[in-house]
Amino acid sequence: MAVKIRLQRHGSKKRPFYFIVVADARAPRDGKFIQKIGTYNPLTVPATIQLDRQKALEWLHKGAEPTDTVRRILSFKGVLYLKHLLRGVKLGLFDEAAAMQKFQKWHEEHEAHMKRRSEEHRKARTGNRPQFAAKKVETQNSTEV
Numbered sequence: 001m002a003v004k005i006r007l008q009r010h011g012s013k014k015r016p017f018y019f020i021v022v023a024d025a026r027a028p029r030d031g032k033f034i035q036k037i038g039t040y041n042p043l044t045v046p047a048t049i050q051l052d053r054q055k056a057l058e059w060l061h062k063g064a065e066p067t068d069t070v071r072r073i074l075s076f077k078g079v080l081y082l083k084h085l086l087r088g089v090k091l092g093l094f095d096e097a098a099a100m101q102k103f104q105k106w107h108e109e110h111e112a113h114m115k116r117r118s119e120e121h122r123k124a125r126t127g128n129r130p131q132f133a134a135k136k137v138e139t140q141n142s143t144e145v
Contacts, residue, residue, distance in 0.1 A: 002026075005059060005066040005074075007040060008033060017041050020051060020070060022059050035059075040073060045121055046114065051077050057086075078107060 002025040009030055011017035018040040021033040037059070038051035056079045060066070066074055074080050085099040 003034065003059070003062070003064040005037070005056065005064050005070050007067070007069060015043065017043075020056075020073065022064055025065075046118060049073055049077060051079070053077065053079055053082065057083060078103065078110065081106060 003022060004025045005020065005022050006029075007018040008021045008023070009016055009018055019033075019036050020038040020040055022035045022037060023031070023033040027033065035055065037055040038049065040050075041048040051073070056074060056077075060074075060079065060083050071080070082103055085103055086096075088094055089096050089099050
């Protein structure tokens with residue numbers, strides 16, 4: 001049985017929300033699935049991704065094939081990098097502690113980068129708003145004689 005890690009669409013019309021699921025390749029897109037491993041909301045900036053890394057890693061080790069979009073999501077969250085490091089451990093290139101240290105270093109750098117991007121987006125969004133300046137209305141006190 002060919003197993004895929006793919007997106008399952010939910011949400012209303014023009015408002016997509018996806019579950020990241022493990023499903024049989026022959027099952028329909030929104031049909032039966034084996035396990036739900038996360039969610040993906042492309043409408044937020046940046047896109048909101050919640051993923052169980054351990055479950056995704058287990059399914060990748062079992063041979064599940066991610067679709068193109070899910071592959072990008074897994075890469076973004078570091079699952080594919082972690083799989084790469086664990087393969088190095090299996091081949092004896094370094095021990096598991098070194099692999100976890102490399103992953104933690106990457107994860108901290110990635111989180112800092114994402115926080116910086118989020119701040120830049122927030123500043124750009126607030127910078128593009130029109131600024132309404134309060135005008136002072138000067139009243140002239142004229143005395144008519």
